[in-house]
Amino acid sequence: MKLCVCIKQVPDIQAPFRIVDGRLQFDVERHVLNAYDASAVEGALQLVEQHGGTVEVVAIGPASVSETIRKALAMGAERAYHIEADPSGWDSATVATVLAAFFRDRSYDAIFTGKQAQDTDAGLTGTMLAERLGLPYVSNAVGLAYEDGRLIVTRQGDAGREIIELTLPGLVTISNDMNDPRIPSIRGIMQARRKPVEQLTLSDLGLSDDALRPQTRVTGYRPVPPRAPGRKLEGEPAEVVRELVRLLREEARVL
Amino acid sequence: MSTYLCYIPVQQERPTRAALEVLTHLRALAHRDGAQLAACVLHPEADRFVEALKPYGVNRVYLVKHPVLARHLNAPVLAALEAVFRAAQPALMALPSTEAVKDVLGALAARVGAAALPDVSAFDIGTSVTATRPVMAARVLADTETTVRPVLVSVRAGSYEARPAESPTEPDVVEVPFDFDTATLRATLREVVTGATGQVDLSEADIIVAAGRGVRDEAGKQLVEALARELGAAIGASRAAIEAGLFPASLQIGQTGKVVSPTLYIAVGISGAIQHIAGMAGSKVIVAINRDPDAPIFNIATYGIVGDLYQILPLLLEEIRRIKAES
Numbered sequence: 001m002k003l004c005v006c007i008k009q010v011p012d013i014q015a016p017f018r019i020v021d022g023r024l025q026f027d028v029e030r031h032v033l034n035a036y037d038a039s040a041v042e043g044a045l046q047l048v049e050q051h052g053g054t055v056e057v058v059a060i061g062p063a064s065v066s067e068t069i070r071k072a073l074a075m076g077a078e079r080a081y082h083i084e085a086d087p088s089g090w091d092s093a094t095v096a097t098v099l100a101a102f103f104r105d106r107s108y109d110a111i112f113t114g115k116q117a118q119d120t121d122a123g124l125t126g127t128m129l130a131e132r133l134g135l136p137y138v139s140n141a142v143g144l145a146y147e148d149g150r151l152i153v154t155r156q157g158d159a160g161r162e163i164i165e166l167t168l169p170g171l172v173t174i175s176n177d178m179n180d181p182r183i184p185s186i187r188g189i190m191q192a193r194r195k196p197v198e199q200l201t202l203s204d205l206g207l208s209d210d211a212l213r214p215q216t217r218v219t220g221y222r223p224v225p226p227r228a229p230g231r232k233l234e235g236e237p238a239e240v241v242r243e244l245v246r247l248l249r250e251e252a253r254v255l
Numbered sequence: 256m257s258t259y260l261c262y263i264p265v266q267q268e269r270p271t272r273a274a275l276e277v278l279t280h281l282r283a284l285a286h287r288d289g290a291q292l293a294a295c296v297l298h299p300e301a302d303r304f305v306e307a308l309k310p311y312g313v314n315r316v317y318l319v320k321h322p323v324l325a326r327h328l329n330a331p332v333l334a335a336l337e338a339v340f341r342a343a344q345p346a347l348m349a350l351p352s353t354e355a356v357k358d359v360l361g362a363l364a365a366r367v368g369a370a371a372l373p374d375v376s377a378f379d380i381g382t383s384v385t386a387t388r389p390v391m392a393a394r395v396l397a398d399t400e401t402t403v404r405p406v407l408v409s410v411r412a413g414s415y416e417a418r419p420a421e422s423p424t425e426p427d428v429v430e431v432p433f434d435f436d437t438a439t440l441r442a443t444l445r446e447v448v449t450g451a452t453g454q455v456d457l458s459e460a461d462i463i464v465a466a467g468r469g470v471r472d473e474a475g476k477q478l479v480e481a482l483a484r485e486l487g488a489a490i491g492a493s494r495a496a497i498e499a500g501l502f503p504a505s506l507q508i509g510q511t512g513k514v515v516s517p518t519l520y521i522a523v524g525i526s527g528a529i530q531h532i533a534g535m536a537g538s539k540v541i542v543a544i545n546r547d548p549d550a551p552i553f554n555i556a557t558y559g560i561v562g563d564l565y566q567i568l569p570l571l572l573e574e575i576r577r578i579k580a581e582s
């Protein structure tokens with residue numbers, strides 16, 4: 001089985017930041033592999049460990065993305081493609097356009113993406129890519145198995161878990177609820193240094209500026225309005241509970 | 256005249272509340288702009304739901320009827336939404352941001368050549384469509400706008416209030432021709448496994464009782480269930496409580512799970528990780544019950560009780576029953 005996982009480097013969402021003139025500024029630039037993509041790499045590795053095959057990864061981004069690529073290689077992916085570009089100002093549609101150009105002349109049994117990026121929570125790229133490539137897909141996957149040349153994908157739907165048979169080639173967007181991604185071993189980290197990373201440019205993929213024009217853009221960032229300060233009720237449990245119920249009825253008027 | 260179109264998912268024999276919320280907002284925009292307000296329903300017997308849309312001031316209802324639409328599967332839903340989109344030619348299509356909608360939004364945008372604004376908490380139409388999107392695990396709001404038309408926008412549950420129009424309408428009903436050959440399906444649904452969920456649906460609930468890792472066993476789960484029953488509340492859970500196997504995954508609230516904004520959210524044994532808060536910070540009143548006085552959940556709680564849930568919940572149940580008996 002030949003699998004390719006699309007990986008995005010994201011700013012650490014836990015890192016402290018400020019908003020200056022509508023722009024996000026991090027005190028320290030800390031970048032990580034999108035958690036959903038880490039689960040996608042893990043899911044792919046588990047499949048090939050059981051059924052044979054290879055896992056490759058592709059990332060679009062500036063030179064600094066190589067760190068994130070090494071992480072995926074250290075987890076166990078065999079080969080990487082780095083599409084060098086500055087994606088600031090892009091949207092999911094632009095990313096899908098670039099990825100579609102990348103996949104057009106390559107053949108994989110399945111393409112995995114994260115179900116969403118941790119920073120934007122957009123969750124569009126995967127299904128946009130599937131549509132561009134004309135591939136059947138399953139989104140929000142929490143389980144994966146391989147049977148008779150097909151993927152059996154469990155997806156978390158609105159009310160329950162949907163078990164879907166996906167013919168290959170196909171695309172799956174992965175939830176972090178699928179697994180706990182492995183921590184790369186020292187050996188994995190050493191091996192990753194020797195694994196091939198192929199650099200590609202947008203012109204290698206035959207993409208013009210026109211094709212890359214985003215359909216949406218961020219005009220500015222704002223802090224979330226703070227919640228009114230709350231209060232902690234302390235004292236003897238029965239009294240505290242009585243006070244809580246009184247406040248819910250008389251002050252908040254929600255009971 | 257331009258058309259604003261709302262997708263109306265149905266559940267338990269009626270339009271979902273989240274859909275009616277979006278429809279209500281779209282109606283206000285349509286009135287302001289002199290646009291036509293349209294709605295669409297995909298269901299084997301879609302006609303049954305027209306009646307429920309009349310109070311919401313809809314001018315036209317598009318129906319797609321086919322047995323394959325009885326259960327969610329992305330290829331037929333995508334084809335049906337595409338057919339409605341081509342028939343209605345809307346300037347804007349708004350959809351409630353459910354898991355089923357997330358499953359098709361990107362593909363639909365790519366297919367019909369529309370811009371997509373996913374999971375917004377507010378939107379408006381001017382020279383472009385503008386929207387507010389919570390990003391960075393809902394710690395920041397991004398103001399976004401589109402640079403092309405048409406536009407698809409999916410809206411978080413609870414962003415708007417569902418209200419009937421001043422006067423009901425008698426909408427035109429348009430059945431959109433839809434031929435779908437299930438033999439062409441390359442992804443097929445084997446089965447749907449539903450966990451035993453509470454009585455009330457999370458996205459429809461005014462009150463949610465949410466359980467975290469602090470609820471560590473069957474006895475704790477029963478306390479949570481009893482409280483939910485007493486309050487007519489839906490049950491939600493943190494990722495840790497689901498991983499512990501006590502609650503089904505469809506109840507997960509947070510960045511990966513569902514986004515909710517009930518009137519009252521009672522967090523029981525939940526620490527308040529940012530990925531959990533991302534899914535519930537929009538709740539009007541938040542009550543936190545946690546034995547760790549430094550738990551971050553207290554930073555956003557309207558009322559906090561520092562204590563052992565196994566002691567607090569029985570007292571709370573008793574007090575609520577007492578109040579109910581009095582009134």
Ligand SMILES: Cc1cc2nc3c(=O)[nH]c(=O)nc-3n(C[C@H](O)[C@H](O)[C@H](O)COP(=O)(O)OP(=O)(O)OC[C@H]3O[C@@H](n4cnc5c(N)ncnc54)[C@H](O)[C@@H]3O)c2cc1C
Binds near residue numbers: 009116125
């Ligand atoms: C280093 C970097 C800096 C950026 N800076 C800005 C900025 O300052 N302002 C701004 O508006 N936008 C910026 N962007 C662009 C933006 O964050 C997203 O890349 C773009 O919106 C598409 O991803 P998404 O978050 O919408 O994807 P989603 O649809 O949420 O992502 C789903 C999946 O798509 C795949 N995917 C997404 N992006 C990539 C990628 N780059 N490479 C490979 N796979 C991918 C992953 O599998 C991911 O899990 C930046 C992107 C990068 C990589």
Ligand SMILES: Cc1cc2nc3c(=O)[nH]c(=O)nc-3n(C[C@H](O)[C@H](O)[C@H](O)COP(=O)(O)OP(=O)(O)OC[C@H]3O[C@@H](n4cnc5c(N)ncnc54)[C@H](O)[C@@H]3O)c2cc1C
Binds near residue numbers: 469545
């Ligand atoms: C990409 C990503 C996405 C995620 N998405 C989600 C998501 O959608 N939803 C989600 O919930 N999490 C999500 N998480 C996980 C999240 O980071 C936390 O791990 C999780 O929310 C913790 O759940 P918890 O608060 O129940 O558990 P803990 O953090 O372990 O907290 C348990 C709390 O219970 C209290 N407690 C223990 N015993 C008692 C008692 N007897 N009485 C009272 N209090 C008690 C403790 O003091 C503690 O504060 C995500 C993580 C990542 C990386």
